[in-house]
Amino acid sequence: MSTKLELKVNDNVVTAERGELLLDVLRRAGVLVPTLCEHPGLEGVGSCRLCLVEVNTGRRSQLVASCLYPVEGELTVLTDSPRVNEARRFVLTLLLARYSDVQLIEELARRYGVKPVERLQAEPADCLLCLRCVRACAAQGNGAIATCLRGREKRVSPPFDEPPADCVGCGACAEVCPLGAIKVEEGEGKRRIWGREFTLVHCQSCGEPFATREQFDYLRKQPPDLLVEEELCPRCRKLDQALRISGSTT
Numbered sequence: 528m529s530t531k532l533e534l535k536v537n538d539n540v541v542t543a544e545r546g547e548l549l550l551d552v553l554r555r556a557g558v559l560v561p562t563l564c565e566h567p568g569l570e571g572v573g574s575c576r577l578c579l580v581e582v583n584t585g586r587r588s589q590l591v592a593s594c595l596y597p598v599e600g601e602l603t604v605l606t607d608s609p610r611v612n613e614a615r616r617f618v619l620t621l622l623l624a625r626y627s628d629v630q631l632i633e634e635l636a637r638r639y640g641v642k643p644v645e646r647l648q649a650e651p652a653d654c655l656l657c658l659r660c661v662r663a664c665a666a667q668g669n670g671a672i673a674t675c676l677r678g679r680e681k682r683v684s685p686p687f688d689e690p691p692a693d694c695v696g697c698g699a700c701a702e703v704c705p706l707g708a709i710k711v712e713e714g715e716g717k718r719r720i721w722g723r724e725f726t727l728v729h730c731q732s733c734g735e736p737f738a739t740r741e742q743f744d745y746l747r748k749q750p751p752d753l754l755v756e757e758e759l760c761p762r763c764r765k766l767d768q769a770l771r772i773s774g775s776t777t
């Protein structure tokens with residue numbers, strides 16, 4: 528069975544790999560789809576519903592979260608139909624009512640012509656509960672943060688709100704947060720995050736601080752194929768590999 532499929536997206540024909548996520552196909556084709564909870568490299572959860580698009584398989588037409596929808600057959604996809612725009616505006620109306628002070632939400636609402644309605648109830652404006660941070664931590668093999676409490680009280684925190692023993696200070700959680708809500712401070716050779724302090728490691732080649740001692744300690748305890756011998760930043764590691772391939776180093 529061929530792995531290549533042809534999709535009709537709005538008025539264009541777009542090629543996709545069987546099993547590829549629809550959002551990735553649309554992005555590759557340059558089609559703008561708003562997203563919030565999705566982040567490349569993290570497993571999707573489909574919680575924000577902003578990426579809804581209309582798909583027609585020939586048998587039925589439905590709204591799907593494109594970040595979770597694998598393309599398995601030929602499809603017609605509409606990303607800007609009245610049905611899609613109505614659903615998107617509904618999602619944005621709720622988000623705007625809840626997080627009216629969040630610039631990212633305000634901008635999206637403006638783009639889709641959504642006007643503010645009476646506020647449902649104030650939410651801490653520094654967290655959308657998109658859980659990118661929790662998924663980023665899990666993707667590193669750690670579980671230093673999670674959601675706690677329920678309903679309107681729900682929030683992200685380390686267990687018991689204490690400095691998390693499992694944290695290695697990699698900062699991936701802060702990196703993926705769309706609001707910059709997770710505070711990371713660096714200075715005097717240290718990185719501080721989630722109430723803990725970590726020792727920064729400097730690249731053996733360029734001297735730039737790029738990771739924490741605890742990250743390396745963690746990686747060195749992983750299976751041998753992950754064994755990290757040299758402490759090189761990503762840029763110097765790439766250069767080192769390129770030089771090795773070209774035979775310029777031993």
Ligand code: SF4
Nearest residue numbers: 654655657658660704
């Ligand atoms: S802290 Fe940031 S990444 Fe984590 S859930 Fe809140 S908004 Fe999302």
Ligand code: FES
Nearest residue numbers: 573575576578594
């Ligand atoms: S980006 Fe949030 S549901 Fe798809």
